[in-house]
Amino acid sequence: MKKIILAYSGGLDTTCVIKWLKDKGFKVICFSANLGSEFSPSDLRKRAYQSGAEKIYIKDLRKEFLYHYVLPALKANACYEGKYLLSTALGRPLIAKHLVEVAKKEKADFVAHGCTGKGNDQVRLEVSVNILDPKLKIIAPLREWEMGSREEEIKYAKKNKLPVTSTKEKPYSIDKNIWGLSIEAGYLEDLSVEPPRNSYILLRPLKEIEDKEVRLEIEFKRGEPVSLNGKILSLVSLVEKLNVMGAKCGVGRSDLIEDRVVGIKSREIYEAPAAWILYTVHKELENLILDRETLFFKQRIALDYAWLIYQGLYFSRLKESLDVLVNKTQESISGIISLKLYKGNIIIMKRRSANSLYKKELATYGDKDKFDRNLAEGFIKLWGMPYGK
Numbered sequence: 025m026k027k028i029i030l031a032y033s034g035g036l037d038t039t040c041v042i043k044w045l046k047d048k049g050f051k052v053i054c055f056s057a058n059l060g061s062e063f064s065p066s067d068l069r070k071r072a073y074q075s076g077a078e079k080i081y082i083k084d085l086r087k088e089f090l091y092h093y094v095l096p097a098l099k100a101n102a103c104y105e106g107k108y109l110l111s112t113a114l115g116r117p118l119i120a121k122h123l124v125e126v127a128k129k130e131k132a133d134f135v136a137h138g139c140t141g142k143g144n145d146q147v148r149l150e151v152s153v154n155i156l157d158p159k160l161k162i163i164a165p166l167r168e169w170e171m172g173s174r175e176e177e178i179k180y181a182k183k184n185k186l187p188v189t190s191t192k193e194k195p196y197s198i199d200k201n202i203w204g205l206s207i208e209a210g211y212l213e214d215l216s217v218e219p220p221r222n223s224y225i226l227l228r229p230l231k232e233i234e235d236k237e238v239r240l241e242i243e244f245k246r247g248e249p250v251s252l253n254g255k256i257l258s259l260v261s262l263v264e265k266l267n268v269m270g271a272k273c274g275v276g277r278s279d280l281i282e283d284r285v286v287g288i289k290s291r292e293i294y295e296a297p298a299a300w301i302l303y304t305v306h307k308e309l310e311n312l313i314l315d316r317e318t319l320f321f322k323q324r325i326a327l328d329y330a331w332l333i334y335q336g337l338y339f340s341r342l343k344e345s346l347d348v349l350v351n352k353t354q355e356s357i358s359g360i361i362s363l364k365l366y367k368g369n370i371i372i373m374k375r376r377s378a379n380s381l382y383k384k385e386l387a388t389y390g391d392k393d394k395f396d397r398n399l400a401e402g403f404i405k406l407w408g409m410p411y412g413k
């Protein structure tokens with residue numbers, strides 16, 4: 025029998041995929057990457073076997089995900105269309121990498137995934153698999169099978185006694201990892217209605233949030249967050265803690281009409297408290313520490329960086345080259361930012377860094393002013409010279 029390795033999330037799509045592949049004559053081996061997903065390993069195992077899988081590999085990849093995929097994007101300030109910190113997009117190349125490794129170990133010629141034929145994730149996974157092992161054959165059941173809607177999948181699952189949690193009342197498609205949640209489909213497709221209460225997953229609507237501010241102190245060293253409120257933490261626990269704190273204060277939800285790789289506009293809601301806090305703090309430190317040319321150059325390449333990640337070119341020469349440049353700029357990004365979280369806001373309070381380029385004696389309007397105003401006149405004349413008549 026032909027062996028196939030399926031990237032298995034435990035959700036509705038991939039659970040139906042197990043059964044569908046089995047009916048096509050494949051021996052299905054599941055691979056689940058734990059990037060901080062909603063299903064526990066025991067849940068995943070149960071669901072996979074109940075649906076007909078032969079075997080399941082579960083790997084806890086949270087650390088690898090944060091250090092090798094999220095951190096470079098954070099250093100680059102990558103943000104897609106101003107609202108998406110790329111949680112789902114950053115996870116896909118990592119899943120592809122491990123999918124390929126499991127296929128090698130199992131000597132399988134096929135891999136499969138449960139991405140839709142209209143989305144970005146099929147592009148990210150398949151482009152990555154092709155780069156890492158071009159000999160592997162990829163099956164994408166959602167592009168092939170007859171089921172055209174989530175309702176039909178739920179019916180198929182019920183008919184075949186597959187374990188699913190998605191019901192007709194809450195038909196969102198959710199992709200969750202430690203860097204954020206992506207929520208789409210169902211009621212959210214109608215742009216003329218407010219997002220329903222049940223589309224709030226990690227967060228609550230602002231009016232339900234306690235009227236209380238939470239103060240934090242975050243330290244970065246060489247562009248990487250290292251401590252929270254004076255306590256040194258691993259990146260995994262720092263992000264987990266910030267997710268809990270941020271969610272309590274309603275921080276990190278965004279609602280985006282986004283441009284997909286395949287050319288359509290779609291609506292997605294993101295909940296990413298830790299990601300937004302760290303992104304904001306990191307940018308704040310860069311503003312304090314980097315000279316303006318480096319800062320503005322970084323702002324421009326941040327757009328390219330985000331686009332590369334979004335469109336599935338994680339394993340590309342350009343992305344690798346940008347990382348080298350970005351890493352160089354991060355050598356001085358060390359310091360401490362004090363901030364407060366309050367009703368959906370991230371408010372910067374204090375900034376401290378040994379590498380700060382802020383010079384109070386130049387900025388001040390007080391009597392300690394060292395700025396030589398006499399230099400201004402000549403500077404302005406030269407500066408404007410190319411534009412005068």
Ligand code: ARG
Pocket residue numbers: 110112113144145197198199206207208282292
């Ligand atoms: N639109 C996001 C992206 O392309 C998330 C895709 C997955 N979303 C989901 N709800 N399953 O990165």
